[in-house]
Amino acid sequence: MADDSFVLGGCTQQKYTPDSPYESNLNSLLTSLVNSATYSSYNNFTILGSSPQDVVYGLYQCRGDLSMPDCATCVARAVSQTGSLCPTACGGAVQLQGCYVKYDNATFLGVEDKNVVLKKCGPSVEYDKEAEIVGRRDAMMGGLMSGGGAFRVGGSGEVQGLAQCVGDLSAGECQDCLSAAIGRLKTECGAANYGDMYLGKCYARFSTSATADTGGDHSFAKSHNDKSSNDGEKTFAIIIGLLAGIALLIIFFAFLRKVVDRNGK
Known part of the structure; x- marks a missing residue:
């Protein structure tokens, strides 16, 4: 499963004016998100x-099992996609396989939201395996429900699963949200x-x-070995360099825009 593969995204209808204080603040926010993810x-x-x-x-x-280098890479990619997906929108959100980014001009921090934004159900399992698979799935999900923390993983036989809350929810709100998600998943995906x-x-x-054996978007298992660790450290160093370069480019283009506007007047 590619941690930066696209899952879903959306934008608010309200737009901001280019070169406005809101755009400046939004750029500051997105930079803070990328920096913090390191x-x-x-x-x-x-x-x-x-x-x-x-x-x-x-x-x-970031998904709870991601390393910090992978987290930083994912958030940087998500922030980049919000720019292309939601140009001049006051609010936007992007969910990748490994991370989630959201911003808005109306506060949503600490507010529970159990509205369905995406549902996917695969094809039915083979008929002769249906009872076994459904039983193992329900057992696995029962484990997820009883587990603590914002990020939970579980498995039962050939069924594996994971669940996660956004970090601004309280423990009680997280449990309530996951209960709703797991309940709908069992009912609607049969x-x-x-x-x-x-x-x-x-x-x-x-x-x-x-x-999982196909290695597609529904293969949750992550292998952790020395090679992936070394690659992650290299990626982390590259990200730090890119952040510095991006900051310089933002300053340069802002200056260039002012010069062009001044000469055009």
């Missing part, structure tokens, strides 16, 4: 403005060989070995 798997920020309409709120979160249920502030997923 050392923390979750964070949220509020960038204040000179007026209430210039305030921007945002957060990011005897499917995989299922994804993404709610506004949490998600739950499962797959069987039949889908």
Whole structure:
């Protein structure tokens, strides 16, 4: 499973004016998200403005089993995709396989959201395996429900699954959100060989070995070895260099725009 493969995205209808204080604050927020992801798997920020309409709120979160280099890479990719997906939109969100990024001019931090934003159910398992697979799936999901923490993984036989809440929820809100996601997944995906249920502030997923063996988007297992660790460290160093380069480019283009505007007047 590629950690930076696209899952879903969306934008608010409200737009901001280019070169406005809101755009400046949004750029500051997105830079903060990318920088923070180099050392923390979750964070949220509020960038204040000179007026209430210039305030921007945002957060990011990485899947709980991602290394910090992989987390930073994923968040940088998600932030980049918000720019192409939601140009001049006041709010946007992108969910990749390994991370989630969201920003808006209306606060959503600490607010539980159990609305369904994406549901995927795979094809039904073979008839002669249906009872066994469904039983193992329900047992695995029972383990996810009883597990603690914001990130939970589990398995039963050839069925594996994971669930995660966004880090701004309380423990009780997280449990409530996951209960809703898991309940809908069991009800709406029936005897499917995989299922994804993404709610506004949490998600739950499962797959069987039949889908995991294909190595597609529903193969959750991550292998951790020395090569991947070394590659992650190299990627981490590259990201630090890219962040510095991006910051310089932002400054340069802002200066160039001002020069062009001044000469055009």
